[in-house]
Amino acid sequence: MGTLPPTPSQTVGPFYGYALPFPGGEELAPAGHPGTITVRGTVYDGAGAPVPDALVEVWQAGPDGSLAGAPGSLRRDPVTGAVAGRHGIDFTGFARSATDAAGHWFVRTLPPAPHRSGAVPHLAVCVFARGLLHHLYTRIHLPEHATALSTDPLFAALPPNRRATLVAAEERPGTYRFDIHLQAGASEETVFLAFP
Amino acid sequence: MTPSTQADVSAEIAALRGTRPGLAHPDRAYAPYRSSALRHPRKPLVVVRDPEAVELSGPVFGTTDVTELDTDLTRQHTGEPLGERMTVTGRVLDRDGRPVRGQLVEIWQANAAGRYAHQRDGHPAPLDPNFTGVGRCRTDDDGRYAFTTIKPGPYPWRNHTNAWRPAHIHFSLFGRAFTQRLVTQMYFPGDPLFPYDPILQAVTDDAARDRLVAAYDHDLSVPEWSLGYRWDIVLDGPAATWIEEGR
Numbered sequence A: 001m002g003t004l005p006p007t008p009s010q011t012v013g014p015f016y017g018y019a020l021p022f023p024g025g026e027e028l029a030p031a032g033h034p035g036t037i038t039v040r041g042t043v044y045d046g047a048g049a050p051v052p053d054a055l056v057e058v059w060q061a062g063p064d065g066s067l068a069g070a071p072g073s074l075r076r077d078p079v080t081g082a083v084a085g086r087h088g089i090d091f092t093g094f095a096r097s098a099t100d101a102a103g104h105w106f107v108r109t110l111p112p113a114p115h116r117s118g119a120v121p122h123l124a125v126c127v128f129a130r131g132l133l134h135h136l137y138t139r140i141h142l143p144e145h146a147t148a149l150s151t152d153p154l155f156a157a158l159p160p161n162r163r164a165t166l167v168a169a170e171e172r173p174g175t176y177r178f179d180i181h182l183q184a185g186a187s188e189e190t191v192f193l194a195f196p
Numbered sequence B: 001m002t003p004s005t006q007a008d009v010s011a012e013i014a015a016l017r018g019t020r021p022g023l024a025h026p027d028r029a030y031a032p033y034r035s036s037a038l039r040h041p042r043k044p045l046v047v048v049r050d051p052e053a054v055e056l057s058g059p060v061f062g063t064t065d066v067t068e069l070d071t072d073l074t075r076q077h078t079g080e081p082l083g084e085r086m087t088v089t090g091r092v093l094d095r096d097g098r099p100v101r102g103q104l105v106e107i108w109q110a111n112a113a114g115r116y117a118h119q120r121d122g123h124p125a126p127l128d129p130n131f132t133g134v135g136r137c138r139t140d141d142d143g144r145y146a147f148t149t150i151k152p153g154p155y156p157w158r159n160h161t162n163a164w165r166p167a168h169i170h171f172s173l174f175g176r177a178f179t180q181r182l183v184t185q186m187y188f189p190g191d192p193l194f195p196y197d198p199i200l201q202a203v204t205d206d207a208a209r210d211r212l213v214a215a216y217d218h219d220l221s222v223p224e225w226s227l228g229y230r231w232d233i234v235l236d237g238p239a240a241t242w243i244e245e246g247r
């Protein structure tokens, strides 16, 4: 396994903003779905300043636990080429949110279900930014899964002061905050993951 | 703070060249690229070895996610863009050499004068009303992608005094798994700006850096129409083995 040398990563740079974000990229849940939750946060740099040119992508299991995903996140009109948007019938599992001028991102989604019994569901996150030469992965867990999470081997192996960076905070019912600290001191820096 | 000179940055580049032998990806802390200073984690990444990780699957895209016109960046306006018309094509493979099928490839680039159609690009080079510089396609069953576009120009930036980016096309790629996600840049052979550029030179392994440079392929050139470049891409990262081929 692993016979071909990989193509190196390069930064997304400052100008992806007219290429990668797409209308409705943040809207993973079908419009008006009563189970919709909002997960939002700010991306911060090592000086504690918001990062206005970051891109946050989310991949997750559906509300049925399926990891099959579905096409149609960027569904386009073949006549005009304009973005037609998700049709809201299938859950695509993929969202993309560019940070705004205040470093803020959000997704509106449905809570993921476990993909197998015993699994702790999460939103898989991939972060890109100007200044970041290679993207970073992290995981968003919802606070209602905190008890199950405590038995997750990856989570249990972390120093206690870093675990909180992987759990979203409930701001009010249905709205969760998950800030991403690209660089920070002892406990604030977000735990980022490698998949060898 | 006074901006660094090219000589300062070149000395830093030289000092780091050849470090991280065999490693493809840049060190996120690579100092000659000044914007990295506050935007890289100081702590080591936590390694995930769970064979059932959610990240071993990933988003899928279909025929509705792209249109025919998305692959031809020269036909998105009423007139023809200025510049050298070119085609760029290649295969997207995983690290086991298997084609990545039906996956999304997105590109964006400056126009022939080195200007992005982006409000924050302050380079005083002309915008081209017939060129936006955004394209996307899905790979075919061999993992192949193809775009028609124009060759982008080099452009200045503010990393240090007299900093210029070599001409490049930005690429965004998806594999079968979220772990195989890649955003990178494709360069053109023989560009004299290579040694001066801290973004390209952030790949400190010589062989790895060479893999970011497309090959001019005369057989891909179309007589009296366009020049051809070939660039194959290998996605790093594991994927679940239980996911069906060609999904």
Ligand SMILES: [Fe+2]
Pocket (backbone or CB within 6 Å): A013, A015, B165, B168, B170
């Ligand atoms: Fe660029």
